[in-house]
Amino acid sequence: MSFSSLGLSEWIVRQCAALRFRRPTEIQLHCIPPILQGKSCMGCAKTGSGKTAAFALPILQHLAADPYGIYALVLTPTRELAYQIADQFRAIGKPIGLRVAVVIGGMDMMRQSIELSSQPHVVVATPGRLADHLQSSDTFHLQKIKFLVLDEADRLLEASFADDLSVIFDAVPTRRQTLLFSATLTDALKDLKDLAGEKPVFYEAKSEIATVDELHQKYVLMPAKVKDCYMIHLLRHFCKKDDCSVIVFTSTCRNCQILAQLLSSSDFSCAPLHSLLSQRSRLASLAKFKSNQVKILVATDVASRGLDIPTVQVVLNANVPADPKDYIHRVGRTARAGRGGLAVTLVTQYDVKRIQAIEKRIGTTLTDYSVAEKDVLTLLNEVTIARREIELKLSKSSFGEKREINRQKRKFLEESLAAKKHKMVLTPRERRRKTKSKIPKSTQKNT
Structure with missing residues (x-):
């Protein structure tokens, strides 16, 4: 079985050959055709089985037919993995002049905001930093994306990412292709077929041994x-x-x-x-x-x-x-x-x-x-x-204390913003009561 037999365009097949992708892996064989057909997909396979290419290849084929930005959003739990996914998209998409933005914590937020406002074709992000941009900026939007990808989905679906994912899911359109990939299948991932839309294609590369034979x-x-x-x-x-x-x-x-x-x-x-x-x-x-x-x-x-x-x-x-x-x-x-x-x-x-x-x-x-x-x-x-x-x-050297100080600062800012937001939604009667309570009693009698 070759990549061309999966329905991929000739230019993508040439790129696969240049990158030494000799033949489709099991996860690619079962996930690329349904994604090309416009279906949402959930894929689970061992580490090192080519899951990134399984979603990158069909996304780039669709993008080449109707290019605009922002076309696809890829979410990943770690910063290093975000850079790796972006590099693979750039390598495959080089013939079509693909533009990729990496949006992660620890880097200059203003520079990322400018990059997002320039409408790149693909955004690869960690949930926390992307949620910050969505809440603090109006220079870009995600309402026209065609693909939402959750790579290492089992990790993303843990409680620590819940609030940030909620912000992101509210910002993306309901009509989209959702692709979830992971090396380990968890109960949370099994229960998330609703997230992937109606009747998503589900494929698990089953094996009695969860690690590779080599x-x-x-x-x-x-x-x-x-x-x-x-x-x-x-x-x-x-x-x-x-x-x-x-x-x-x-x-x-x-x-x-x-x-x-x-x-x-x-x-x-x-x-x-x-x-x-x-x-x-x-x-x-x-x-x-x-x-x-x-x-x-x-x-x-x-x-x-x-x-x-x-x-x-x-x-x-x-x-x-x-x-x-x-x-x-x-x-x-x-x-x-x-x-x-x-x-x-x-x-x-x-x-x-x-x-x-x-x-x-x-x-x-x-x-x-x-x-x-x-x-x-x-x-x-x-x-x-x-x-x-x-x-x-x-x-x-107080190793690790700086992180705790920054955590306390973030907590204080979040509480301040929440208090400010609550103050803004007070009813007129509540505002009058609150204003009156601040006036000294002696002044209230005189008035």
């Missing part, structure tokens, strides 16, 4: 107190190869920063990626890793969703995620597009139940990765002292 999944069992030693020992082993590329996943921003500094002090070339970094720093870390300037990316789950970095050979889980779904997305950063890959998870005595839940969810069993404990324990004093020094420095 991925080798291992675990290392250890006491919690020596976990950092095991991590450094494993990384030294992996990084013996000159072309080795590793993502180390951890649970919190603080631990991500600590591990990145700990690895740097152990002479590893690495970069951190977490939400407490500025957007420029996040993009710089990702660019260094993609260009192989650093071999190790230490990241929180902001890097686990959808990022396509073909050179990643190893994923090392420094903690066992509480939700098996997060594990699936993490290990999906390697063994992409038919390539092999290795995922190693550091397991302590407190993580056994979590590992059992993961094995049940993915439909396969993790195997033991052999490590010589005596070699690991030689690092104990060095690593313990280095970690304590780094934690002390972070505490003195």
